[in-house]
Amino acid sequence: MTDLLLLFDMLLGLLIIGLAVAALRVRDLFAMVVMFVTFGLMTALAWVRLAAPDVALAEAAIGTGVTGALLLKTLYHLRRVSGTLHLPEALSERPPDPQVPRAVIAANAVMCGLVVIGLAAAFVTAPLGGPGFDAAVADAMPESGVDHPVTAVLLNFRAYDTLMEVVVLLAAVIAVWLVERSLPQSDPPVMGEVYEGFARLVLPGAVVVGVYVLWAGAVAPGGAFQGGAVLAAVGLLLLMSHVYEPAPAHRAAARGLFVLGVAVFTGVALLVAWGGRAVFEYPPGLAKPLILLIEGMVTISIAATLAALFHGREPGVQPRPADTSEGAQ
Amino acid sequence: MTEPLQFWMVALLFLPLIGAIAAFVLPRHAPIVGMGVALGVTGAAVGLCWQVQSVGTGTVALGGWGAPLGINLHVDGLSAAMLAMTAGVGAVVSMGAVNTFGGRVARSAETARPRQYFWPLWLLLLTGLNGVYLGTDIFNLYVMIEVIALAAVGLTVLSGSLAALRAGLDYMFASILGALLLLMGVGFVYLQLGRLDFGGLAGADPSGALVAALALMFVGLALKTALFPLHFWLPAAHANATAPASALLSALVVKAALYIIVRLLQHMPAPGEALVVLMGLMGTGAILWGSVQALRADRLKLLVAWSTVTQIGLIFVALAQAGVAGLAHSWKAAAVLILAHGVAKGAMFLAAGRIRAEVGHDRIRDLDRSPVRPALAQLAFAFAAVSLIGLPPSLGFIGKWMVMEGALAAGNWHWVVITMTGTLFSLAYFSRVFAGFLRFDRVEADVPGGVVEQRGRAPMDYAPLALAALGVALGLVAAPILEFLEIGRAGGWP
């Protein structure tokens, strides 16, 4: 049994490596993205084997799902701008770099290989499964307010990290808006009637699933990020199926949604400190509701942010040169 | 939270964050919010420094858990000094930015857009920087430098020009890679120790995993701080950003990664002698190559950007000056140089931006053709250059003094020679600019009344001038600064 599973592990590992290589080597960029998504799913599978269902869920939803969608959208955009949509293969764009000599590439390859060997040596010599936070987490679980250790870590023990993670998302969306500003309106990939109908059908269910995943995070694998990703998928569908068209008037609301999670998280963190506690130190009885509040708000923010990252442009801003009255919004 | 020290720490962390939220949600009031927050952060930094000076180090256990399970914020002399430098430079840059990105009515679409994104990005950047200086957990530091990286890339591409976007993408790639190397390093640290706080690192015995972690983290951070030969992304990024953004990037952003390196050297098992020498060699390469490129640079901001490369190199030479054994003291020289460079480079980029704005271009070759000479901006530039060259009594001079002193004491003559070479080089490339300021026989314009030195004298010039003058004058109070830096680790490493 164990040996069989180990064999499976080995094969999966090789498959993952093969997919990674293939994703870098394959000529067609579309195929590359497909390889990458497959790679992500295999990774998630591997993590399930490593007893990390939360991570696997996050990887499948965000690392693979959202990233894949973003890559595909970008690929579509690039091909549309280049006028190569009609071609059967999506080939690499050629940046105006000069050719790097093969010798240099080979040298880099050799050095990367040696680095891998070195790191592997270090990994093998490390005390695998050695010291960790297990005991500390187990001790602190009763006071955490939640039952699922990963959620406890995310929203209580290391809530500061999580806050900053949401801040990263906020920074990303600001940066994306900044970069994409005054870019001509690009239609999202045309999905057609089927998608639209599919979207209308699936949406309510997906919302329910998302909220459940969020809720379940308190006791079982799942949580804000995964839930947010599911909800974001809803947003993606909405956007792609033109059920929802971002309008200029929604900008303020969008901004509000983006910062909602951060604001609530920050507010709670600081407010609990009012009573002489440390920042993020939830009062004993209020831990669960506060965490749930934060999780909920963060989920909404994440969903909105991920959708916005996918959509790219700030809603409603007209492409240049019509855009002259920003100050009067 | 009852202690004022801890209050200031938390304030430094959350004030810019709240400011960023506000600036993002209320784009029209962003300049006021930004300026207010910048000043507030400065006040908080002053309060913090005051507290540190009077009570010493401080710790906040976030969530009440405490390391290693939770995350601690910690402040000592070095962090406080970094926070103060960041806040001060940030405030001055904000003043400069109010001019560039301020005002209620945008002058054109091209300035309107950057205006509403600059402030939230900058405040997020400030959040990240403060978080780095307060942080004690290496994974948290990873998240923080990601915050910094995304905000910094945003600032880089603020102008939206093709060059800026290209530079920004290169910067982005370098940033991501650097951060991922750090993350990998974090993984190895966890493998070995099972904990991620500095306290855990400090007591660790050397091992293979920690070696791997050190290698990965050092290279990743060197990439982020643009240490030669990993500097390839920096000049274009810093030269093509708008002036306030360049000032922030050059004066503050690269310092975060540098600070983490200093902290890692402090807390991790002592590195080998060879690694320290390698750091010195890389610094030497930076000094030489950066100087040569600065001599060749055709644009003012590019020159200033290359000067950043050389200064980073100098800071690494400062770290390496006395070998492993000397690290316990040489970090002070590096810290002084970091502070000096932050102050001077911020002023210099702002001044360069002002010169460009007044003259209409920043081609060094043609600076002397312009009939317009923004005298105060030029003076600010010159003051900043004095500090960067390391002429007395500037803080840069004190830094170089300490480098050379330490190197001499350790018998490392070569670092003295390198430092002096770098000084001569910096003199050479800055004097190119001075010649452009002071030469008058090439002016090609029939301006009534001849050369206009007074034109381009604007109130906002006083901000960089004051900052640059501060950089020069701080050298005179180096002793208190050094004493302050040593708070928390009197006599070297803890």
Next chain:
Amino acid sequence: MAVLALLAAFGVPLLMAALLTLAGARGMVWRLMPFAALPALALALLAPVSLTMPVTVRLDWLILGAQFGLDGIARVFLGLTAVLWVAAGAAARHWLHDDPRGTGFGICFLLAMAGNLGLILAQDALSFYALFALMSFAAFGLVVHTRSKAAIGAAQLYIIFVIAGELALFAGLALAAGQAQTLLLSELRIAPMSDLAAALLIIGFATKLGLMPLHFWLPPAHGAAPVPASAVLSGAMIKAGLYGMMVTLPLGIQAFEDHATVIMAAGLISLFAAALTGVQQTNPKTVLGFSSVSQMGIIALGLGAALMVPQAWPVILPVLVFQATHHAMSKGALFLGAGAWAAQPGWRGRVLLTGAVLVPALVLAGLPFSSGALGKEALKTALAEGSPVWLPWLIAALTLSGIATTLLMARFVVFLWRSPPAVPPGARVEGLVLPFLSLVIVSGALPLLWPALVPGWAGPVNGAAPGAFWPVLAGMGLAAGAALYAHTVAVGTAAFLRQVTAPFVLLWERVALVGTRARRALRQLAQTLPATLEARGIGWRLGQGAIAALILLVLILEALAL
């Protein structure tokens, strides 16, 4: 046998002079010219005489009874005179090879030779006087030979002085002989002599010696005479004056303090005044003439000292003899050298000969260990026996004379280049070089030869200090300074400064040029190298590549440190 030898010594030249009048024999006589003085030389070298055992031949028949002989002093003087005449004869043969007035010169030359050699052998007053006169008057022909305006003038001056000198000499000899009641010089010398006689003798011989203020004839004559004649005039004939004093005056016997004072004063004056005058001359041979005057001043100092303190004579005598020999050789060499130099057709030979000329010049100037220096040092020692009052002055003068002589020699060498003596058409070069070089060698080697030749008198010279170098150096320095000054005056101060700085300026320009080129190349390099490096770095993505390399490097370094 002895008679024959003694007579041959001056008879052969007489005979040849007579033969020269015959047209048919002229060729042979000229060819034999170098050998005319050979009998005398042979006599001097081979005669079995010691200093104490003179050879004498009495010819009572001749005039009032002539006596010839050879004693110690005479032998030395005969030797040096004969050497010079041999050399000069050899030189004359070639110098005057095609000279239309060669015959006349030859006759005068041989007559003067005969007189000169004969007077040394003469031991009685009359023959001495006669031969002395023969020499003096025959020399007129030598001086006047070229018939140039200068030569004629010099000859006129010469003859006036000769006449005056002869007059004084005659009177002196006469008085002395009268008082001593003998014509034999050896007896005449030891008899008490009146002041007047001594004074007249001194005047007479001093004229020949060229002692100031009786020197006026000498430099022009030396300058005007053809080279071989100058050589003997300066080298041999003026030594006759010295010899005359030695054999006539009661030196070592009787003190003449007043005379001595005058002589020494004149010597001192000669020593320096001649030098000062000499350095203003432009004819190199005239310069040499003044140098002779100056050198005779040295000899006069010795004579004066001995006249003042007779006891010092035995010490002074050998030194004076040495000094005379030294001067004869050096000065003869210098004159011949001037001729040889002038006759050189190409500059290469001239440069070589300049080098050779410098040997006697430096010897004369008193280069340490040379005969000049030894002579002076020996004289200093010897003078210590003399008057203590004068001693410091004399010593100082002797020391300083080195500077004066160096200056003169420098002047000579310089003007040898600038206005060399005229060379008669047809003069043959090689004939001059050989005698010149022989004299150079003799002059240079004199300190070594001297003990062998004159063992009895070599003591003071052998024992003398080597001499000091600084007077020569000082003289050279002064000469250089003077030349610089003269040059400056000639071209103007500004031009001179330009000339002085020109080499440096040129050098600096060269250096600057090299520097400029190097700088240009460097600049080129500085322009291209970083650009190339940068292009490579970006093109090959070396910065990115460095990431993996650095991780690896740090891994390895740290793993090693582990």
Next chain:
Amino acid sequence: MTPALIYGLTGIVVFGIGLFGALCVRDRLRRLLALNLCGMGAAFVLVAGAWRMPPDSADPVPHALVITGIVVLVSATAVALALIRRLHTLESAPEEIPEDTPE
């Protein structure tokens, strides 16, 4: 031989592949993908490190860290993709916006 070891090594190899891609690949999109591979590699190491002998009792902290890392990486990827899109647009129509826009 445990799954942790296998997947840890797998992660390191993936990291190396990603590193090589990040250094040498010229296509921007692909390079970004390589960077994502790097991130995955790092996550593998952390997750492998969290594995404990009695399965199902893994250390939750690295899991949380990896989740955070994934989100951060997605954010960065999104920004980089936006840059790529914008650059591509500008480079395809260079005359639209001058290269060196005055500030």
Next chain:
Amino acid sequence: MIPLPEAGGFLPLAILLTSLLVSPVLFALPEHNARLRTALNLGAATLKLALVAWLSWRVSRGAVYDIGFTVLPGLNFKLQADPLAVLFVGLSAVLWLITTVYSVGYLERGPHRARFFGFFSLCVAATVGIAMAGNLFTFLIFYELLTLATYPLVIHNGTAQALRAGRIYLVYTLSGGLLLLLGTLGLWMLAGNTDFAPGGILDAVIADSPRMAQALFVVLIAALGVKAALVPLHAWLPIAMVAPAPVSALLHAVAVVKAGAFGIMRVVYELFGIEATHALGLAEPLAAAAAITILYGSLRALTQDDIKRRLAFSTVSQVSYITLGVALASPIAATGALAHLIHQGLMKITMFMVAGNLAEGLGVKKVSQMNGVGRAMPFTMAAFSLAALGMIGLPPLAGFISKWFLAQGGLDAGQDWVIALLLGSSLLNAIYFLPMLYRAWFLEADRPAESPPPGTPGRPRIGWMLALPPIATAAMVVFAGAFANAPFSPLDWTRFVVAIEYQE
């Protein structure tokens, strides 16, 4: 942190600040506000003079002024007003006032006056700082400040030539500064402090490791030799002649070259100590370097046709008298050296101002154009003549006094060659100065009648602000020589200083 100085300790600070604080104000003044600028300039200069007078009175009464604070652990910023400092401060205060008057006249309508006077004040502040620096570290700070403040003055004209000169100047002086930094560091490492103290502070080091001490000495002298224009480090000085006349005057008389010479003094007297310098065998090479410089400068001066270049090479030569006097182990020579510090300043500033006047009034810039200028500008040329004769060393002018003491000192130290050197140098001085006087006074002007600058018929008109200063300094040249023994004369003060330095 900053220890409160004794009640009088602020006096040196006040003297420093009179020029340091006025500088930013001058920068900030609008270009056209000439009247206020002049008033400020003259006011500050006069105030400083008064303060210096008071200071010297107090110091002569034995008062000790000392003010400072810690910059780095063990490393202090320290100002002290010892007699040696007062000597130099006095010189700069007097000459600042005079030069300010002259500059105001010189730049009457020129461009960038705000900048000029701002840096001018800064330059004087740096000089005062150098003078009163209580340790080598402080000295270094002001030494570099001086470089930075003079650079804009040197390139004031803003031409390509001026910029080239400025670049060369910067390269030389800042390289020197870097060396000085190294030297200061070395000193600190070796001796543990950098204070100036009569008799030196390096005794222990010298006893321990004489080699290191020697190396340190060489580094320090090379660093200071750049500004003191010791051959072969002098090349910047003649090139820097493109600066405006008042700048040249200040550069040569007070600020830059004197800073170098003064530094050499401090190093020899107060860091190493004279006995130690001799014991280490360092004095002779220094004296030799000075001698070479003296001769070389004079020789080069001979062939210069440009008046200012000739004067510049003369400076090269003359400043090394100071070094020479320092290097000779004799209090008498030291007296001469110190006196020459003052005397050369007075004489050279006169000559440069006259050169400026000639250029301004007559357009005469070359020696070969000087024919007959004596008749055109008699008072100016009289001043020049006095200064030149003083340089040659004729009694009773100032130059004679210093040369006399130097010669006596040479004898006293048993270095008789000094006399020959001084004679030779005086001869050379005469050779290059007398022709100028000859031309000026005895030759007819060979310029055509129409050549004077337009608008100045007949005699050239230069303002009193240009004419008076050289006359004033020439008068000082006479007084400093003629009344050398009077109390508070430069010589008298010099003796006072030497008595301290030689600890007699």
